[in-house]
Amino acid sequence: MRLPSLNTVLGATIVSLIVGAGLVAMVWTPYDPLKLDFLARLAPPSAHHLLGTDEFGRDVLSRLMRAATTSVWISILTVCASILAGTALGLVTGYMRGWTDRILMMFNDALLAFPGILLALGLLSVVGANMYGIILALGLAYTPLVTRVVRGAVLSLKEKEFIEASRVLGNSESFTMVRHVLPNCIAPLIVLATSMFGWVLLAESALSFLGLGVPPPAPTWGNMLAESRTYISQAAWLGIFPGLCISLALLGINLLGDALRDRLDPHMRGL
Amino acid sequence: MLRFILTRLGMAIPTLLIVALTVFLLVRLIPGDPASLMLGDMASQSSLAALRAQLGLDRPIPVQFVIWIGQILKGDFGHSIATGQPVLGLVIDRFETSATIVVIGVFLASVVAVPAGLIAAWRQNSAIDLLFVGTATVLLSIPSFWLGLLLLLLFGLKLQWLPVVGYVSFSTSPVMASVYLIMPVATLVLHESGVLVRMARASALEVLRLDYVTHARAKGLSEGAVLRRHVFRNSFGPTWTLIGLVLGNLLAGIAVVETVFTIPGIGRLLVDSIFARDYPVIQGCMLFIAFVYVLINLVVDLFYPLFDPKVAQA
């Protein structure tokens, strides 16, 4: 019992720090993250610039904070979008039988046969690399998985005796779905959403790193890392802090996810 | 058993078709058509129309799809807009490079991670379990591209033990190729073993509490024999599936590692063609990677009855 609570505390602290930094950055950062200062180019961490400056003299801490805003925002929107779409599809296909269900699931499974990041890359080449393009691409890429999970939950719930009890009481199918099926899908959905938050954050950083993310000069952890590569021999901090931010964020989410899974849904693992 | 193999093969065909359809439609969704992209803005209407007719773009979409599939089946993936090279040759060439790194990386990661996960589960909540799971969770959380960058910083720039960037193919010089491969492979091994340790541990934990494990102990088997003969085989199934998924996902996501180490792999090819809007190459890369992914999962499934004989009968 000690272990999960440690997970929870550590995970929740890290995640709230990152989200907090992102929120603060919406109204205040130590410096303007976009302001160029050629006198302070590639300055190492100091009292002036806590985490140093980049090749244009921009304050790294401020840029990291603003990047947190972008990442968190993209992750939240993407997760919400695919959870909503996937839940709707999952409920429908889980409840419907027959050909509609089978054809829908055949397409869903075929989309699952794409690695998520590949589908996202393909979609990005269509919609273009910008914030909403990323949300759309990643959202679409992860929806089939949500559909699968929700459908699985619905199918196993349908076997439960309390669902039959509801039918025996004379309740309609739609009442049973809203009152008994949906609320019992929420626990696995929370667990899934937490892991997805991590996947999306990682995917977004990777895309940014490849130059397919939110376009510069807007800072993201990924594009900061990409830019650091040119100067890494002179200014190692440029390559360290953004990566540390991504890793910490992911660690926090993973720990929180483990804790939630232990609490809410001990039978769902892996994925 | 034969029936199982045939069913599973039969199931892969519609999947492959839908995968192909998705890739096909994706490119059709792009504003502007391939002909105008290929000829550029300056092309005359008549040459555009001629090229459209040549490419079959004036036919209805379903017909185009059938023609396209026919060409794919003949091995004709089209030509790159940028260089004019045949796409299939380009893709296969680059794929070899990526596959070498990914396969070695995942193999080594599995060799390390599966026993580690088993031991962690066997000694659940002990110090060793805590250490393994903690390390795995941290490794899992470090993105591969940053991990690669750190390795590069440490071993390439600071210690100067290993070459910083570049790639030599095995056919040129096996020794040099291995030296260049160390860091990219190490990056993958470290990152992926995090995922695999956790999966191996989780499945082993489920098996460890089953009666037949207690029965094996009650027979007088040593702990080593219990783990080897009874726990490993029955708990390896989910991990085996995950190894397949990891392989496929890595092939798709290898671009970041290739970027860090400047390796000319299929991931980089895909990303560069997205920048260059070289649609035949994008299409070719996506189709190829997706097909390989489906095939890997197929092979993984076909071997699954080794760990769960029930599957072959269903």
Place this chain on the structure above:
Amino acid sequence: MRCAIGLIRICGVFEMSGAGLLEIEGLTLTVSRIGKEVVSDFSLELAPGEIVGIVGESGSGKSMAARAIMRLEPPAVSRRGGSIRFDGKDVCAMPQRVLRRMRGGDVGMVFQEPLTSLNPSMRIGSQLEEGLKLHRRIAVAERRRLILDMLGRVGLRDPEAALEAYPHEFSGGMRQRIMLASVMLLKPRLLIADEPTTALDAVVQREVLDLMLQLTRTNGTAVLLISHDLPMIARYTNRIVVMRQGRIVEEGATGALLEKPQHSYTRQLLAAMPRRTAKRGIDHSVPPLVEVRDLTVDYGGRKGFLRRDPGKRALRGVSLSIRPREVVAIVGESGSGKTTLGRSIAGLVKPSGGSILYGGHSILPGSEGWPDYRLNCQMIFQDPYSSLDPRIPIGATVAEALRHGKALSAAEKHARVIEILGEVGLSAEFAKRYPHELSGGQRQRVAIARALVRKPAFVIADEPVSALDVTVRMQVLDLLTRLQERHGFSCLFISHDLSVVEQIADRVVVMRDGAIVEEGSRDAIFDRPRDSYTRRLLSAIPTLEGNPEGGVRLVERGDCRNVIELPA
């Protein structure tokens, strides 16, 4: 004469034996993390060849104590005190190597769940061979001969083929036989059987236990039989140990203990055994309330992409009628179609043929009689852990039944919910609790309240007490009887447990393979069964006949010939 002397000598062994095979003294086990004692001060002696039963309800610590004998208690549990000596040697002080030689070689163990007690990814042959390889130095060919011989003795049709087969190719009963073979192959001196047949049908249960006794007796193996099932333990053991909450409350020779139980808990356990109640008068002149005519149900039959599944006929032309106030029990083994029958009468399964009439009207969904039937027919499910929505408080669960039918105000609904909760023995404060805060028995009371809150005329109860501990089972059964008499609803009571049926039913219907084999008044079925299948079912369960001192006597019934039958 010689034979009789031999028998006496065998019987005499355990009385005169000074050197016990197993001596446990003051064994105390605790869950290390929270320090809770799961077994306290447990002492037991076992002579060679003796058969001792441990009886107790869930949580009594019986399994844990048994596992500790081989030091197989789960890692979370640790030994706080006491000693275990096997054959004079201290088990707790044994080095691993010696301990492993004892495990399997001297002490064997059979588990409850046949589905998980054999390794699913290993062929039967190599699983059986494992122990022999380890404990006996014999050649490969000899090993094979021993295994084939043993598989034949436990009743496998084709031992050769079984060697190459995987566990999932066998039924639960067969797997338990294989399990027995695996353990007895090593001729252990002590066999620990932890609920070895609980998951099996009554007839199979009896066959497997008879086989176990036969094998251990020829081998002189002592048996420690652990179960919650008192009549079963009583039938097979020389001595009984009764456990409750980790402690032994009473111990004694089987016959004496049953006849004159000393401890109040033992008496309570014995009193909880179902027994026949007085016959009730049912008016057979009134028309039946529910009538089922030639009902057939087919399952499956899915047309797939590549193959065509022909489906399975679960019910083949079942006809049945239930009169007002009558309790009709349907008995049968798993796969007999009894549950399908209940579910199709409840409207949960669509019949493929035949008709169901309620008050003379057809009640197929959508027909005229359907809404009225839906209000008047309710169901109590088997598993109290899955029949209540975990996210909804008890009060709301029960109140949900009041959404339909006569419109009631919120206050009236609340009052009705509290009233029915009171009737099932739950106070008003339970309305606010969630299912996970309730025990199994309490949950089943809630399920009964939900079924009865609308005052239905007809209730289907599908194995309503089979998931409950014996003392709780008795309370719930009494409650159901009381409520049935008070409200006068008709009841279709589905059960695999004949002893429960004997207590509650007016009329009994015996089913097998989707059809009715015999039907009649309770007394007729239990006292004068005509069909051979009914007789076999009855012979599988002994009954306990009460005496005025609160004790019981074991009475065999039905066809008492040995029912071991080699499987088809």
